Amino acid sequence: MTTTTDQALNRIRPDVRAMHAYVVQPAEGMLKMDAMENPFTLPPELQRALGERLGALALNRYPGARSDDLKAALAQYADMPAGCSMALGNGSDELIGLVTQACAQPWDAAAKRPVVLAPMPGFVMYAVSAQLLGLEFVGVPLTADFELDVPAMLATIADYRPALTHIAYPNNPTATLWNEAAVQAVVDAVGAQGGIVLIDEAYQPFASRSWIDRMRAEPERNAHVLLMRTLSKFGLAGVRLGYLMGPAVLVAEVDKLRPPYNVSVLNCEAALFALEHADVFAAQAAELRAQRDPLVTRLRALPGVERVWDSEANMVLVRVQDAAKTFAGMRERKVLIKNVSTMHPLLAQCLRLTVGTADENACMLAALQASL
Structure with a gap:
C-alpha cells in the first residue's frame, strides 16, 4: 500500500534520494587523526576570557554590525589586496555552494549547461555542490604523482x-x-574563456606560499580569481567560519546569495577573539609544521608503507598494501584515520593521516606499524 510518506518521497529529486549523507566517523574513546583538526586547545586563561565574552552576548538579538568588525579583522590578518572585498560563510562549504549557485545559469550551446571543473582527486564538496545545483561536474585526473596535469587541464x-x-x-x-x-x-x-577560478586555501597555515601574493602582485591577471580560506585549520574547526576574498564586484554578486545572519554572534565573537590572539594559533601551526617532517621520515621507514607523499598541509597521504585491512587494524587499536582508497582510482590503497602532536604521532605510528 502506498502511504502519504511514499508519495512525499516521490517529490524528492531522484539524484538526492540516491545520494549518501556525509558521514562523520564515531570517535568516542579514539585518537582522532582523520579530520585534520588542530589538536591544541586554548590555554585555560584564554578559555576563561572567551567564556566571559560569549556569556555577555545578546543571544536574543540577530547578528548585527559585529560581522563587519570580523571582516575588517580578517582582512587585516590576511593582508587582503587592494580592490578586494570579503564575504563570510558558515564554514567554507557554504561558500563553495554560494559561488557555485552564482554560476548556475544557462550557458552556451556547446556546453549545454554550466560546467564546474576541478582536478581530481580533490575535495568532495566541489562535485556535490555542482550536482545539487544541476551543473555538470568535470574532474580532470592528476598525474600519478598527484601533480597538476597541465596539458589535460588546458584541453x-x-x-x-x-x-x-x-x-x-x-x-x-x-x-x-x-x-x-x-x-x-x-x-x-x-x-581567457571568461570563467571564474575559486582557489581553496583551507590549509594555508601549513603551506609555504599563498596565491594571495599573486593576486596582490598581478591584480589584472587575477581579476577573475576568488580566494577562499577557513578558520577550521587555523584552530577553530568547531566555530564553522569561512571567508572569501576577491575583486569587489565578484564578491558582491556572491554575497547576494548569502542567507541572512548566516554567521552567528557566537561564531563571530569567537573568531574575533581568536584573531586577537593570533600569535597563539600561529605557534600551534608552527609546532604542527615542525612535527610533520619527522612524521614523514618515520612513515617512509616503516616496512609495508609503499609510498609517502610530501605534505604542505597538516595531513600526510600514504599508500599501503591493503588499506582496508590497515584501517581496520588501526581502528581496533583505537586510532581513527581516513581510508581514502575508494574515493578515486589514483588513491588506490591510500590512507590519509592527520599531523598531530609528538605524542599523538607516536601513538599513530605504533598503531600503523602493528596494523600493516
Whole structure:
C-alpha cells in the first residue's frame, strides 16, 4: 500500500534520494587523526576570557554590525589586496555552494549547461555542490604523482569552457601544493574563456606560499580569481567560519546569495577573539609544521608503507598494501584515520593521516606499524 510518506518521497529529486549523507566517523574513546583538526586547545586563561565574552552576548538579538568588525579583522590578518572585498560563510562549504549557485545559469550551446571543473582527486564538496545545483561536474585526473596535469587541464578548459574551476592550494586529500607556474597556466586559461577560478586555501597555515601574493602582485591577471580560506585549520574547526576574498564586484554578486545572519554572534565573537590572539594559533601551526617532517621520515621507514607523499598541509597521504585491512587494524587499536582508497582510482590503497602532536604521532605510528 502506498502511504502519504511514499508519495512525499516521490517529490524528492531522484539524484538526492540516491545520494549518501556525509558521514562523520564515531570517535568516542579514539585518537582522532582523520579530520585534520588542530589538536591544541586554548590555554585555560584564554578559555576563561572567551567564556566571559560569549556569556555577555545578546543571544536574543540577530547578528548585527559585529560581522563587519570580523571582516575588517580578517582582512587585516590576511593582508587582503587592494580592490578586494570579503564575504563570510558558515564554514567554507557554504561558500563553495554560494559561488557555485552564482554560476548556475544557462550557458552556451556547446556546453549545454554550466560546467564546474576541478582536478581530481580533490575535495568532495566541489562535485556535490555542482550536482545539487544541476551543473555538470568535470574532474580532470592528476598525474600519478598527484601533480597538476597541465596539458589535460588546458584541453578540458578549452573543450568545456567551465563557468567555475576549483583549485585547492594545497590539495585535499593529497596534501600537495602545486607548482605556481602550473596553477598560473590554469588560471590564465580559465580567464581567457571568461570563467571564474575559486582557489581553496583551507590549509594555508601549513603551506609555504599563498596565491594571495599573486593576486596582490598581478591584480589584472587575477581579476577573475576568488580566494577562499577557513578558520577550521587555523584552530577553530568547531566555530564553522569561512571567508572569501576577491575583486569587489565578484564578491558582491556572491554575497547576494548569502542567507541572512548566516554567521552567528557566537561564531563571530569567537573568531574575533581568536584573531586577537593570533600569535597563539600561529605557534600551534608552527609546532604542527615542525612535527610533520619527522612524521614523514618515520612513515617512509616503516616496512609495508609503499609510498609517502610530501605534505604542505597538516595531513600526510600514504599508500599501503591493503588499506582496508590497515584501517581496520588501526581502528581496533583505537586510532581513527581516513581510508581514502575508494574515493578515486589514483588513491588506490591510500590512507590519509592527520599531523598531530609528538605524542599523538607516536601513538599513530605504533598503531600503523602493528596494523600493516
